[in-house]
Amino acid sequence: MILAHRLSVSTLQLAVLATAALILLPLGYVTTLALSADPAVWQRLWATRVPELLLNTVSLAGAVALLTLMLGVSTAWMVTRFEFPGRRLWEIALVLPLAMPTYVLAYVYNYLLGFGGPMEQLWQLMAGPQARIFSPQSFWGVTLVMALDTFPFVYLLTRSALLSFNVSFEEVARTCGASPLRTMFSVTLPLLRPSIVAGVALVVLYVVSDFGAVSLLRYQTLTYAVFQQMTGRSDNQAASILSILLVVLALLFLLTERWFRRKSRFYQTTGRYRAPQRLQRGWLHTGLLTACLASVVGLAFGIPTSLLVMWSLSREAQAILDTRFFGFVWNSALLSSLAATAAVLVGLPLAYLASRKPTWLNLGCLQAAYAGYVLPGPVAALAVLVLFLKIMPFLYGTVLVLIVAYVLHFLPAGLQSLEPSIQQITPNLEEVARTLGLGVRETWRRVTLPLIRHGVIVAWVLIFLQTMKELPATLLLRPVGFDTLAIRVWLEASEEYYQLAAPSALLIVLVGLPALFLLLSRDWRAA
Amino acid sequence: MHTLRPLHTIGVLARFAFAICLILILWLAPSSDVSAANTLTVYSGRAERLIKPVLDAFTAKTGIQIDLLSSGTTELVNRMKAEGDRSPADVFITNDAGSLEIARTAGLLRPVGMREVERAIPSQFRAADNSWIGLSGRFWIIVYNTTMVKPDQITSLLDLADPAWKDKVAIPNAGSEYLQAGVSVIRASLGDESTKKFLEGLRDNAGTQVYQKSSQIVEAVAKGQVPIGIVNHYYVYRHLATQPTAPLGVLMPDQQAGGIGAIMNVTGIGILRHTPRIENAKLLVEFLVAQDGQKMFADLDKEYPLHPEVKTDPVLPERKSFRAALVPLTKLAELREPTMQLIEQVGMR
Numbered sequence: 023m024i025l026a027h028r029l030s031v032s033t034l035q036l037a038v039l040a041t042a043a044l045i046l047l048p049l050g051y052v053t054t055l056a057l058s059a060d061p062a063v064w065q066r067l068w069a070t071r072v073p074e075l076l077l078n079t080v081s082l083a084g085a086v087a088l089l090t091l092m093l094g095v096s097t098a099w100m101v102t103r104f105e106f107p108g109r110r111l112w113e114i115a116l117v118l119p120l121a122m123p124t125y126v127l128a129y130v131y132n133y134l135l136g137f138g139g140p141m142e143q144l145w146q147l148m149a150g151p152q153a154r155i156f157s158p159q160s161f162w163g164v165t166l167v168m169a170l171d172t173f174p175f176v177y178l179l180t181r182s183a184l185l186s187f188n189v190s191f192e193e194v195a196r197t198c199g200a201s202p203l204r205t206m207f208s209v210t211l212p213l214l215r216p217s218i219v220a221g222v223a224l225v226v227l228y229v230v231s232d233f234g235a236v237s238l239l240r241y242q243t244l245t246y247a248v249f250q251q252m253t254g255r256s257d258n259q260a261a262s263i264l265s266i267l268l269v270v271l272a273l274l275f276l277l278t279e280r281w282f283r284r285k286s287r288f289y290q291t292t293g294r295y296r297a298p299q300r301l302q303r304g305w306l307h308t309g310l311l312t313a314c315l316a317s318v319v320g321l322a323f324g325i326p327t328s329l330l331v332m333w334s335l336s337r338e339a340q341a342i343l344d345t346r347f348f349g350f351v352w353n354s355a356l357l358s359s360l361a362a363t364a365a366v367l368v369g370l371p372l373a374y375l376a377s378r379k380p381t382w383l384n385l386g387c388l389q390a391a392y393a394g395y396v397l398p399g400p401v402a403a404l405a406v407l408v409l410f411l412k413i414m415p416f417l418y419g420t421v422l423v424l425i426v427a428y429v430l431h432f433l434p435a436g437l438q439s440l441e442p443s444i445q446q447i448t449p450n451l452e453e454v455a456r457t458l459g460l461g462v463r464e465t466w467r468r469v470t471l472p473l474i475r476h477g478v479i480v481a482w483v484l485i486f487l488q489t490m491k492e493l494p495a496t497l498l499l500r501p502v503g504f505d506t507l508a509i510r511v512w513l514e515a516s517e518e519y520y521q522l523a524a525p526s527a528l529l530i531v532l533v534g535l536p537a538l539f540l541l542l543s544r545d546w547r548a549a
Numbered sequence: 550m551h552t553l554r555p556l557h558t559i560g561v562l563a564r565f566a567f568a569i570c571l572i573l574i575l576w577l578a579p580s581s582d583v584s585a586a587n588t589l590t591v592y593s594g595r596a597e598r599l600i601k602p603v604l605d606a607f608t609a610k611t612g613i614q615i616d617l618l619s620s621g622t623t624e625l626v627n628r629m630k631a632e633g634d635r636s637p638a639d640v641f642i643t644n645d646a647g648s649l650e651i652a653r654t655a656g657l658l659r660p661v662g663m664r665e666v667e668r669a670i671p672s673q674f675r676a677a678d679n680s681w682i683g684l685s686g687r688f689w690i691i692v693y694n695t696t697m698v699k700p701d702q703i704t705s706l707l708d709l710a711d712p713a714w715k716d717k718v719a720i721p722n723a724g725s726e727y728l729q730a731g732v733s734v735i736r737a738s739l740g741d742e743s744t745k746k747f748l749e750g751l752r753d754n755a756g757t758q759v760y761q762k763s764s765q766i767v768e769a770v771a772k773g774q775v776p777i778g779i780v781n782h783y784y785v786y787r788h789l790a791t792q793p794t795a796p797l798g799v800l801m802p803d804q805q806a807g808g809i810g811a812i813m814n815v816t817g818i819g820i821l822r823h824t825p826r827i828e829n830a831k832l833l834v835e836f837l838v839a840q841d842g843q844k845m846f847a848d849l850d851k852e853y854p855l856h857p858e859v860k861t862d863p864v865l866p867e868r869k870s871f872r873a874a875l876v877p878l879t880k881l882a883e884l885r886e887p888t889m890q891l892i893e894q895v896g897m898r
Contacts, residue, residue, distance in 0.1 A: 066893055070893060070895075070896035071896060074896075137772045160757070253724060254722075255724075255889070256623060256630075256651070416635055502618040503616045516765075518768055
């Protein structure tokens with residue numbers, strides 16, 4: 023019995039170590055590739071591209087963070103502090119943009135705000151025929167698109183913080199004579215800071231690793247540059263150098279965020295909790311609130327989706343709905359379910375061992391798995407690519423390479439729901455099962471797995487969704503004749519064939535919706 | 550009894566996962582060997598919509614099914630190098646002679662001795678050993694918006710580096726193979742110093758107007774977003790074919806006395822060294838160099854057919870009306886690496 027126990031744990035241990043290696047090896051290999059690159063390449067990059075790329079990436083992240091902060095906090099405030107007809111509807115509608123991949127939003131805005139596009143024509147009617155609006159292919163264009171796509175992260179975190187907010191603090195401030203505005207800025211918002219910062223942190227990581235929007239809107243960031251170097255050069259030296267810079271940038275940011283969060287923790291000292299009451303609003307305010315919320319949701323989801331529907335119904339789009347199109351659908355579905363299954367199978371032992379036997383080794387392996395957070399798609403692709411070329415070149419160009427890249431990239435998203443679900447079960451239950459005579463494997467099968475199945479399903483759905491939307495790694499690693507929906511959107515949209523890209527884009531959004539709602543009730547953080 | 554249901558679910562899930570793994574393994578296994586005799590795998594650096602109709606015509610004629618992977622040219626060369634003898638590719642078609650020559654020097658392609666080829670395609674458009682064969686020609690031209698500029702003062706590409714054109718020129722990005730090929734030709738004709746000056750001027754004049762796809766450049770010029778662009782000629786004529794009223798003008802650069810001549814590149818085809826489907830591959834080459842194939846292949850993309858007896862699409866300027874640069878296509882490969890260094894040194898995007 024004891025022997026069997028040891029044996030099975032050690033195989034589990036081996037599996038965990040293998041997973042950690044699978045994740046760290048590619049990253050390590052890219053690092054060595056970058057560090058062993060010709061110093062002349064480093065110098066050339068520093069002298070020419072790096073300052074521009076760093077500045078572009080950081081300023082974009084900053085501007086998007088600021089804009090999502092305003093959008094996210096104000097919308098969360100509106101739906102939590104006021105009561106008005108339609109409030110519950112808006113509460114849900116504000117999450118919808120999460121189902122919209124950045125490249126889809128980027129391509130819709132490329133059309134809407136583009137040169138000679140409908141918005142410009144409208145503006146010219148009012149301001150004269152020579153008037154121009156700002157181009158979507160600019161800093162502000164990219165900022166707008168990214169902010170509209172990611173503000174729900176801030177909204178969701180702020181909203182849940184506001185819902186559990188203890189209103190006594192505000193009342194004290196008011197009693198002491200602070201104006202409502204002053205109360206908001208010196209009591210409420212500072213108390214919400216940890217949640218807001220966490221939301222903005224998600225936004226920044228998302229922006230830094232985005233490929234779809236910046237490539238369609240031609241805005242040079244580090245992630246985009248890695249992709250360009252990989253596709254334009256015959257060696258991967260420059261790409262690996264830029265990748266390492268990108269990883270360092272993301273790491274620096276994550277560490278700052280952790281440090282900041284640790285510095286601003288707030289505690290409730292007494293048990294007196296009162297939930298805030300929603301202010302009942304009259305029709306005038308209702309109108310104003312509805313207009314605000316409708317324009318945000320409209321810009322981020324309503325207008326783009328209706329355009330996609332319109333384009334999908336056009337004759338050009340109908341013509342491509344043939345067996346080939348369904349091949350792309352099948353490819354997408356197959357790849358996503360393979361990646362989700364593989365990631366869950368890989369993630370389970372990691373999360374399990376880390377919570378049951380939290381030795382430094384197991385915890386270290388788990389932390390290693392979270393490395394995917396700072397690995398944007400092209401970097402994950404590059405890492406997997408160079409490693410496979412080095413050790414298993416015969417697998418290059420197969421689906422397996424792509425799956426490994428997905429697992430590497432999306433495992434953190436899965437672990438975020440696997441980990442807590444395992445931690446929630448007390449080990450006592452398993453011990454009882456063992457005492458009653460069940461073997462290790464039986465215990466797993468009949469006790470542990472059934473108890474964590476919700477976490478497993480959520481993790482699976484999350485990774486499925488992410489893979490469905492994933493673009494750069496798929497572009498770089500796809501096997502022959504293996505296009506997915508995401509690739510079709512990007513290929514058609516980058517040649518401005520808006521109608522032809524629409525059916526695939528619409529399908530990605532539609533598949534994302536039910537999954538989004540499923541996750542809303544649980545863990546939406548990585549959607 | 551209550552525990553039975555979840556147990557069942559998990560059992561099903563586990564079996565499902567197992568089945569998927571099995572499918573994956575079965576599916577990976579046969580990818581390396583020859584699956585069907587009557588197929589051909591084509592790696593194409595040319596956009597899918599510009600090559601698929603020709604390949605479909607080939608399939609209709611011969612019954613040979615084609616698996617097509619359309620991707621970036623350099624990406625595909627990297628891929629074939631990595632795949633080596635296991636590459637599923639039988640044939641490589643792409644838009645840049647330099648890349649074809651790089652594939653040849655990397656030992657990826659095999660020489661084909663075919664009389665049909667030698668009769669149809671003049672020798673300056675083929676590799677020395679016929680490892681790759683040119684199929685159609687394209688020229689680097691200046692496209693301008695006729696309502697915005699009168700390009701009397703421009704005769705050469707080099708003129709676009711003049712500060713007078715600040716923020717008025719759209720160019721392809723640094724990773725574009727034909728930008729690299731074009732710069733290689735300028736370097737070979739004028740030397741590194743002048744080329745560097747030209748690139749610096751061009752970089753400053755283009756600013757953020759740097760595009761991944763040349764069709765976007767033509768689109769931008771047609772809409773008046775930017776008055777001038779540098780592109781391959783067919784992007785303009787393809788745009789005009791769908792929108793005949795677009796205000797687009799074409800300027801064939803460097804035709805003045807002593808000028809370097811228009812920069813030419815070819816689309817070409819090569820057969821992979823290791824392919825077991827050599828006969829099918831040869832049939833495809835034969836199909837593409839024959840008069841009908843040449844006509845279809847060139848017209849689809851508004852390019853110049855290389856077969857001397859095949860007529861050029863009448864919308865294009867007569868081939869005899871302008872002069873091409875004298876740098877041999879096969880030299881593009883060796884010129885490429887220093888060219889890319891120069892491009893990066895200048896800091897083009």
